[in-house]
Amino acid sequence: MHKIFQSNRYCINLLQQLKGVRHPQFTDRGNNQKSYFMKILIIANRLPVKIERTDDSFIVKRSEGGLATGLGSLEIDAEMHWVGWPGIHVENEDEKREITEKLAALNYHPVFLTGEEIETYYEGYSNSTIWPLCHYFFSYVQYKAEYWEAYRRVNGLFCEEALNFIDDNDIVWIHDYQLMLLPKKIRDNRPNVMIGYFHHIPFPSYELFRVLPEREEVLKGLLGADLIGFHTHDYMRHFISAVYRVLDLNCNLDEICLQDRIVHVDAFPMGINYEQYHQATSLPEVKKISKRLIEELGDQTIILSVDRLDYSKGILHRLEGFANFLENHPEYHKKVSLAMIVVPSRDAVERYADLKTQIDQSIGKINGIYSTLGWTPVYYFYQSFPFNELVALYDIADIALVTPLRDGMNLVAKEYLATKNRKPGVLILSEMAGAANELTDAIIINPNDTQEIESALLQALTMPGKEQRLRLRNMQKRISTQTVRKWANDFIAELLHINRQNNEIFQKIVGEQQLSQIKERYDQATARLILLDYDGTLSPFTKRPEEALPSGKLLHLLKRMTADKKNKVVINSGRNRQVLDKWFRGIDLDFAAEHGAFFKENNRWYRNVQEKITWDEEILGILEHTIDKTPRSYLEIKESTLVWHYRNVDVWLAELREKQLINALMGPASRLNLQIVPGNKIVEIKPPETNKGSEVKRLLEKGNYDFILAIGDDTTDEEMFRALPPDGISVKVGSFSPTAKYRIPVQSSVIPFFENLIK
Numbered sequence: 001m002h003k004i005f006q007s008n009r010y011c012i013n014l015l016q017q018l019k020g021v022r023h024p025q026f027t028d029r030g031n032n033q034k035s036y037f038m039k040i041l042i043i044a045n046r047l048p049v050k051i052e053r054t055d056d057s058f059i060v061k062r063s064e065g066g067l068a069t070g071l072g073s074l075e076i077d078a079e080m081h082w083v084g085w086p087g088i089h090v091e092n093e094d095e096k097r098e099i100t101e102k103l104a105a106l107n108y109h110p111v112f113l114t115g116e117e118i119e120t121y122y123e124g125y126s127n128s129t130i131w132p133l134c135h136y137f138f139s140y141v142q143y144k145a146e147y148w149e150a151y152r153r154v155n156g157l158f159c160e161e162a163l164n165f166i167d168d169n170d171i172v173w174i175h176d177y178q179l180m181l182l183p184k185k186i187r188d189n190r191p192n193v194m195i196g197y198f199h200h201i202p203f204p205s206y207e208l209f210r211v212l213p214e215r216e217e218v219l220k221g222l223l224g225a226d227l228i229g230f231h232t233h234d235y236m237r238h239f240i241s242a243v244y245r246v247l248d249l250n251c252n253l254d255e256i257c258l259q260d261r262i263v264h265v266d267a268f269p270m271g272i273n274y275e276q277y278h279q280a281t282s283l284p285e286v287k288k289i290s291k292r293l294i295e296e297l298g299d300q301t302i303i304l305s306v307d308r309l310d311y312s313k314g315i316l317h318r319l320e321g322f323a324n325f326l327e328n329h330p331e332y333h334k335k336v337s338l339a340m341i342v343v344p345s346r347d348a349v350e351r352y353a354d355l356k357t358q359i360d361q362s363i364g365k366i367n368g369i370y371s372t373l374g375w376t377p378v379y380y381f382y383q384s385f386p387f388n389e390l391v392a393l394y395d396i397a398d399i400a401l402v403t404p405l406r407d408g409m410n411l412v413a414k415e416y417l418a419t420k421n422r423k424p425g426v427l428i429l430s431e432m433a434g435a436a437n438e439l440t441d442a443i444i445i446n447p448n449d450t451q452e453i454e455s456a457l458l459q460a461l462t463m464p465g466k467e468q469r470l471r472l473r474n475m476q477k478r479i480s481t482q483t484v485r486k487w488a489n490d491f492i493a494e495l496l497h498i499n500r501q502n503n504e505i506f507q508k509i510v511g512e513q514q515l516s517q518i519k520e521r522y523d524q525a526t527a528r529l530i531l532l533d534y535d536g537t538l539s540p541f542t543k544r545p546e547e548a549l550p551s552g553k554l555l556h557l558l559k560r561m562t563a564d565k566k567n568k569v570v571i572n573s574g575r576n577r578q579v580l581d582k583w584f585r586g587i588d589l590d591f592a593a594e595h596g597a598f599f600k601e602n603n604r605w606y607r608n609v610q611e612k613i614t615w616d617e618e619i620l621g622i623l624e625h626t627i628d629k630t631p632r633s634y635l636e637i638k639e640s641t642l643v644w645h646y647r648n649v650d651v652w653l654a655e656l657r658e659k660q661l662i663n664a665l666m667g668p669a670s671r672l673n674l675q676i677v678p679g680n681k682i683v684e685i686k687p688p689e690t691n692k693g694s695e696v697k698r699l700l701e702k703g704n705y706d707f708i709l710a711i712g713d714d715t716t717d718e719e720m721f722r723a724l725p726p727d728g729i730s731v732k733v734g735s736f737s738p739t740a741k742y743r744i745p746v747q748s749s750v751i752p753f754f755e756n757l758i759k
């Protein structure tokens with residue numbers, strides 16, 4: 001029984017092959033690391049520093065956030081540089097110079113922003129357009145031409161500064177939504193460097209992303225990277241969906257095929273420095289603060305929440321849930337308090353300033369109603385806490401209440417769990433945080449349902465110690481292995497792997513050197529066999545197959561090729577006999593039609609398959625049903641094959657229907673000994689005996705050639721490439737082929753290639 005499921009996913013095949021061969025890990029590279037690259041350049045909106053102005057100077061303090069810690073622990077021997085905004089507004093040139101010199105000692109390179117740029121690029125496009133869009137706050141999105149202009153301009157400033165430090169072989173790792181145009185800008189200037197981009201916030205569904213007027217430029221900007229990382233598979237999926245819908249690019253699962261390289265997309269959930277938090281409760285300073293807090297709070301149960309002031313964090317929903325809880329559970333009055341840390345953030349953005357007022361009012365109301373002389377229901381801190389104080393709060397808190405309406409990851413949830421060393425605690429976590437994907441032993445809530453917050457609080461307050469410890473252990477197991485160090489190392493390892501893979505693939509592109517090698521062999525040959533696929537190779541892919549008529553230029557080329565008596569030129573196509581005869585009338589070509597089911601030699605057609613097939617009712621029924629459910633798809637009935645075409649169907653729907661169709665056809669196809677072949681925007685049902693390769697084999701048995709060249713763009717052409725002898729020349733048109741020796745990235749280069757060859 002012949003049943004072959006060929007994948008049309010060249011890139012995946014290739015990836016699998018290459019993965020089988022070698023998957024470089026840092027340790028693989030032994031002592032040769034320096035030959036791979038010399039520097040890693042991190043570019044993020046903010047430098048990991050705090051700069052304080054003194055009377056006559058500046059003090060620069062490193063601020064080791066999660067990112068800096070992770071990158072600091074990269075298992076890679078390379079010089080590390082950072083480019084970013086120093087977080088301080090300075091206009092005076094002498095002051096800028098002084099700060100630049102101080103930062104240079106740390107390998108940090110500042111991009112200074114003017115007041116106007118902070119307003120339009122940072123508060124504007126970054127935090128009033130992209131941030132609300134990515135966090136599903138559609139009605140908060142503000143479009144202003146000057147925001148977009150500034151965003152572009154400032155991305156350009158980051159690029160200019162970064163270019164001062166980038167050499168070929170360097171790694172550039174760009175972070176976050178403030179710099180989405182930067183990967184392309186750097187690629188345009190330094191085509192050979194490895195570029196990674198990590199998106200720290202959610203990437204919204206296409207339906208939301210599409211509203212962005214600059215969606216195309218933003219996506220193209222990101223595609224300058226070789227690797228694009230997200231916290232979760234959902235964000236990754238949304239991004240790929242936006243790419244194929246907005247840019248109409250060829251995407252194969254986690255790969256986006258561009259003309260000159262593949263961009264990979266993957267999920268890398270960011271972790272924390274687990275040990276730092278886990279050991280923190282043994283620090284004398286932390287112990288002291290914890291003790292003081294316990295004394296001050298008495299034996300109250302403490303619910304803790306920690307976030308930047310941001311509408312995405314669901315602070316008002318949390319307060320409403322807590323207020324409901326107090327109203328409905330008076331038995332917990334004087335026994336439970338909510339300690340709420342709200343770190344000031346982006347307060348020049350109107351929405352943030354408004355939210356601050358609403359939070360103040362809500363807390364005022366709750367405390368006004370329920371406070372007693374000895375009990376404050378909500379302790380509210382509108383300030384940032386240093387590490388020791390924060391971990392002391394994590395340590396003493398019985399419950400962490402994390403309720404974002406959307407959050408890229410949420411590191412606070414992980415930090416709370418990691419700190420839990422001395423005594424257990426319960427995490428209540430919103431399902432809308434990226435962290436919820438990993439922390440499945442938390443009490444997961446939908447923060448929009450304030451009743452659910454209320455019942456989660458009750459569940460947490462009554463959870464037996466044994467269950468708390470079990471849940472905690474499970475989650476600590478995960479976060480202690482998926483650390484920020486692993487996150488950074490995984491990302492860079494993948495970037496190196498992709499770079500190597502892209503280099504291997506792209507060595508095959510037919511450039512001047514490759515052309516002259518092929519031409520030399522062509523010129524020396526005495527008997528040549530030239531096998532040509534038609535659609536997508538000799539003719540561009542059109543909306544309707546009947547529109548893909550040969551151009552005058554092509555017909556002229558074929559006449560010249562066939563005029564040379566040393567050439568046997570065969571069009572090896574999936575098209576039927578009638579079309580080939582009609583389109584190439586008067587040219588001395590041979591044909592193979594319907595994937596080798598028929599062939600024409602010396603002006604006569606022969607068949608390799610039985611008489612015209614009467615198609616089985618069940619198969620026709622399945623196809624009909626698929627067409628009914630898939631607008632703009634249609635069936636082509638040929639003499640020996642049935643083809644379901646879906647080139648005009650939405651990509652997502654087509655993918656779904658393709659899978660469903662193949663599943664449904666499997667039974668009848670195996671009963672009737674038919675082969676199902678997925679191709680480029682088609683699924684073909686055909687007898688298994690013939691394919692484009694069987695036709696090549698037949699031709700090779702009959703003739704003796706000293707130059708054999710096959711060219712094609714589709715999966716079905718792989719059979720043709722595989723059937724060539726070892727010295728045969730296989731040329732893939734378009735994206736990658738696991739088999740072909742050469743590649744011509746675009747169809748429009750095919751005719752010029754042959755014109756040069758026969759010149």
Ligand SMILES: O=P(O)(O)OC[C@H]1O[C@H](O[C@H]2O[C@H](CO)[C@@H](O)[C@H](O)[C@H]2O)[C@H](O)[C@@H](O)[C@@H]1O
Nearest residue numbers: 045046176200201270345346407408409410411
């Ligand atoms: O620089 P700011 O405007 O003050 O904002 C602070 C950072 O907030 C965002 O954090 C995100 O990254 C975290 C780590 O990946 C993730 O856990 C969180 O869910 C995200 O919201 C933002 O992405 C950063 O660029 C800001 O610097």
Ligand SMILES: O=c1ccn([C@@H]2O[C@H](COP(=O)(O)OP(=O)(O)O)[C@@H](O)[C@H]2O)c(=O)[nH]1
Nearest residue numbers: 306308343383384385386390409410411412
């Ligand atoms: O007073 C505070 C409150 C928070 N954080 C840190 O701020 C980060 C917040 O990260 P998260 O991913 O939770 O949210 P983001 O603010 O990045 O959206 C965490 O690492 C916290 O430890 C801090 O240093 N001091």
